[in-house]
Amino acid sequence: MGVDPAPRPASGTTEPAARAVELADAARSGDRHALARLLTAIENRTPVAEAALRRLYPLAGRAHLVGITGPPGAGKSTLVAALIAEVRAASRTVAVVAVDPSSPITGGAILGDRVRMQAYATDRDVFIRSMAARGHAGGLASTTGAACAVLDAVGFDLILVETVGTGQSEVEVASSADTTVVLETPEMGDEVQAIKAGLLEVADLVVVNKGDRPGAQRTAAQLRAMLVAAPAVGADPSDADRPRPKRPEVLVTTAATGEGVPELLAALDRHRGAVGREGADGPPPAARLARAEAQVRAILADRIADRLRDADLTADATATIRAVAEHELDPFTAADRLLAAIGREVGS
Amino acid sequence: MGVDPAPRPASGTTEPAARAVELADAARSGDRHALARLLTAIENRTPVAEAALRRLYPLAGRAHLVGITGPPGAGKSTLVAALIAEVRAASRTVAVVAVDPSSPITGGAILGDRVRMQAYATDRDVFIRSMAARGHAGGLASTTGAACAVLDAVGFDLILVETVGTGQSEVEVASSADTTVVLETPEMGDEVQAIKAGLLEVADLVVVNKGDRPGAQRTAAQLRAMLVAAPAVGADPSDADRPRPKRPEVLVTTAATGEGVPELLAALDRHRGAVGREGADGPPPAARLARAEAQVRAILADRIADRLRDADLTADATATIRAVAEHELDPFTAADRLLAAIGREVGS
Numbered sequence: 001m002g003v004d005p006a007p008r009p010a011s012g013t014t015e016p017a018a019r020a021v022e023l024a025d026a027a028r029s030g031d032r033h034a035l036a037r038l039l040t041a042i043e044n045r046t047p048v049a050e051a052a053l054r055r056l057y058p059l060a061g062r063a064h065l066v067g068i069t070g071p072p073g074a075g076k077s078t079l080v081a082a083l084i085a086e087v088r089a090a091s092r093t094v095a096v097v098a099v100d101p102s103s104p105i106t107g108g109a110i111l112g113d114r115v116r117m118q119a120y121a122t123d124r125d126v127f128i129r130s131m132a133a134r135g136h137a138g139g140l141a142s143t144t145g146a147a148c149a150v151l152d153a154v155g156f157d158l159i160l161v162e163t164v165g166t167g168q169s170e171v172e173v174a175s176s177a178d179t180t181v182v183l184e185t186p187e188m189g190d191e192v193q194a195i196k197a198g199l200l201e202v203a204d205l206v207v208v209n210k211g212d213r214p215g216a217q218r219t220a221a222q223l224r225a226m227l228v229a230a231p232a233v234g235a236d237p238s239d240a241d242r243p244r245p246k247r248p249e250v251l252v253t254t255a256a257t258g259e260g261v262p263e264l265l266a267a268l269d270r271h272r273g274a275v276g277r278e279g280a281d282g283p284p285p286a287a288r289l290a291r292a293e294a295q296v297r298a299i300l301a302d303r304i305a306d307r308l309r310d311a312d313l314t315a316d317a318t319a320t321i322r323a324v325a326e327h328e329l330d331p332f333t334a335a336d337r338l339l340a341a342i343g344r345e346v347g348s
Numbered sequence: 349m350g351v352d353p354a355p356r357p358a359s360g361t362t363e364p365a366a367r368a369v370e371l372a373d374a375a376r377s378g379d380r381h382a383l384a385r386l387l388t389a390i391e392n393r394t395p396v397a398e399a400a401l402r403r404l405y406p407l408a409g410r411a412h413l414v415g416i417t418g419p420p421g422a423g424k425s426t427l428v429a430a431l432i433a434e435v436r437a438a439s440r441t442v443a444v445v446a447v448d449p450s451s452p453i454t455g456g457a458i459l460g461d462r463v464r465m466q467a468y469a470t471d472r473d474v475f476i477r478s479m480a481a482r483g484h485a486g487g488l489a490s491t492t493g494a495a496c497a498v499l500d501a502v503g504f505d506l507i508l509v510e511t512v513g514t515g516q517s518e519v520e521v522a523s524s525a526d527t528t529v530v531l532e533t534p535e536m537g538d539e540v541q542a543i544k545a546g547l548l549e550v551a552d553l554v555v556v557n558k559g560d561r562p563g564a565q566r567t568a569a570q571l572r573a574m575l576v577a578a579p580a581v582g583a584d585p586s587d588a589d590r591p592r593p594k595r596p597e598v599l600v601t602t603a604a605t606g607e608g609v610p611e612l613l614a615a616l617d618r619h620r621g622a623v624g625r626e627g628a629d630g631p632p633p634a635a636r637l638a639r640a641e642a643q644v645r646a647i648l649a650d651r652i653a654d655r656l657r658d659a660d661l662t663a664d665a666t667a668t669i670r671a672v673a674e675h676e677l678d679p680f681t682a683a684d685r686l687l688a689a690i691g692r693e694v695g696s
Contacts, residue, residue, distance in 0.1 A: 050680055053678060053679075053680065054678045054680055054681070057675060057678035057679065058675055058676070058678065059675075060675055061674070061675035071420070072419070072420075145679075146679075283670065284670065284673040284674055288673040289669060289670065289673045291673070292669050292670075292672035292673035292679065292682075293669045293672075295672065295679040296668070296669060296672055296679045296682045296683050296686065297649075297653075299679050299680055299682075299683035300652065300683045300686060300687060301645075301649055302683075303683055303684070303687050304648065304652065304687070305645075320644070321637060321640050321641045321644060322631065322632065322637065322640075324640035324641075324643065324644055325632040325636040325637045325639070325640035326409070326632055327405060327406055327407075327408055327409035328406070330401060330402045330405035330406065331401075331405065331493075331494075331640065331643040331644045331647050332398055332401065332402055332647055333402070334640075334644045334647075335644050335647035335648045335650075335651055336651070338644065338648060339648060339651050339652070342691070343690070343691050343693070345691075
């Protein structure tokens with residue numbers, strides 16, 4: 001049995017596969033234009049993207065993936081720009097995936113601070129890419145994960161994934177990196193304080209940015225106190241024999257002047273070393289497993305959506321959804337009906 | 349063929365079904381305590397929730413669902429409080445579902461303005477509920493959709509779904525209501541302006557809140573200009589014979605004083621009337637179809653996750669995910685393998 005991709009025109013035809021091999025190999029050999037086209041294919045979920053990923057995925061797994069998240073206005077883009085400068089000073093290569101939440105439909109607004117990064121337009125060891133979150137929410141994890149795998153496979157040392165830390169899917173994306181950095185600002189109202197508590201749960205490193213403002217050191221001290229009071233991140237009692245991740249370190253930076261940024265890069269490297277040791281003699285680190293699972297699940301959801309659009313199922317699925325919208329059928333019965341139809345099709 | 353729920357212990361056993369009928373009927377007859385317990389069951393995705401929803405879903409479809417979204421600090425909770433006062437003055441019943449983005453893991457922080465609503469603690473025609481977004485991102489749509497169906501079935505006239513409009517999944521939740529209200533504040537930086545553009549695409553009504561601040565009227569004028577320049581919302585050329593939704597109306601409110609709130613309620617009622625006419629002599633309105641589809645898809649994703657956790661599949665799925673995490677297998681091949689396994693199981 002198994003799944004035969006041939007009958008679906010969306011994959012398995014020779015042309016996209018050949019084109020994918022061409023693009024993947026060009027990207028591997030350093031062609032940045034090919035890399036950019038590959039990422040566009042991933043964003044648009046074309047058959048070329050799938051074929052290229054199948055080729056590149058086995059070559060990935062060496063880069064350090066760092067998620068950077070925090071509320072709007074915390075200075076994420078400025079900090080990313082400062083980190084790029086620091087990383088380049090050490091002659092390491094860096095790629096940035098900026099997940100753009102500005103539009104759920106068309107995507108694509110350019111955030112102001114991105115302009116600063118144009119300083120690296122001619123530096124081929126820096127690659128910056130905005131990714132729009134198109135389609136369903138799960139698509140964000142799968143698109144970003146695929147983009148990271150490609151950037152990893154073509155050889156970038158460090159990959160920074162920048163997201164706004166207010167939506168759950170954006171937080172999931174950031175927290176499936178090897179190292180998750182949560183940004184905070186010194187002055188925050190009550191509502192944002194509440195958001196902060198949730199973000200802290202995913203943090204490996206907490207950075208109080210805008211450190212030159214009054215209150216920065218006090219905010220850092222408050223955060224350290226909160227983190228001592230809270231249970232250690234990842235402290236799952238059912239999993240007591242795994243080495244425990246440490247409580248997140250709290251750093252203060254002023255991204256606009258670069259102050260504290262060398263210390264942040266050093267902390268990232270330390271965390272990477274710790275995670276690497278954790279994974280060396282046993283199962284892959286939890287973040288890598290979570291990332292793999294999120295990717296597989298998202299692809300599975302896409303596959304099922306594809307099946308539902310198949311000619312045999314479309315009319316049935318549409319009628320089923322309409323019956324739910326008219327409250328003639330409950331959504332559980334509808335889901336079970338569609339699942340049975342998919343099972344008949346996949347099983348045949 | 350079909351799906352036989354019996355072998356899965358998570359559903360189909362007599363006890364949850366009996367308990368669900370009891371809770372559902374009590375909630376229908378006005379027992380608010382039973383209603384609250386039902387919503388907790390939905391939040392925790394228990395078998396009781398599924399059985400109760402199967403019973404209540406056919407009774408839903410009469411309430412006006414209003415999504416209220418906007419950036420943090422726009423005054424959503426204050427506006428919701430002001431709307432409740434206005435709705436109660438007209439002797440109509442109202443329920444609020446506040447989607448709480450504060451924690452992707454534990455959920456549950458209480459936003460400051462929620463306190464104002466405690467004024468209605470003894471008014472049984474007002475029901476306020478925070479829902480945490482647990483589990484995967486798609487879970488937000490399914491949990492909120494199910495909560496709305498229950499509140500609808502037990503007879504609330506108006507259901508307000510309040511979300512923060514920065515994450516895609518939260519915007520999806522708000523925009524699958526019958527009427528979507530997007531809040532804006534008079535003073536906004538560049539980054540938030542970018543977010544605004546995306547939010548506007550889902551708006552049926554745009555409200556500039558904090559109307560007593562300087563710049564409110566200017567912001568409203570700018571928004572009206574933007575909306576005239578942009579194509580009409582929902583203008584899908586492939587669907588040209590459906591009546592076109594109008595460009596969103598822009599209103600100015602000062603939620604803290606109640607100014608403009610009667611006009612907002614009147615605008616909500618007008619929009620509802622327009623949508624109702626649209627649905628009366630043809631297919632259900634697009635928002636209702638989108639809501640039904642989101643619910644069915646989320647349940648389908650849950651069902652598939654359940655299948656993957658089934659005894660026969662667990663070991664295989666875990667090994668497959670691990671192989672992906674170790675870059676020995678690409679995630680597409682992994683997804684196809686799991687899909688084939690699900691198909692064999694569902695088809696048998």
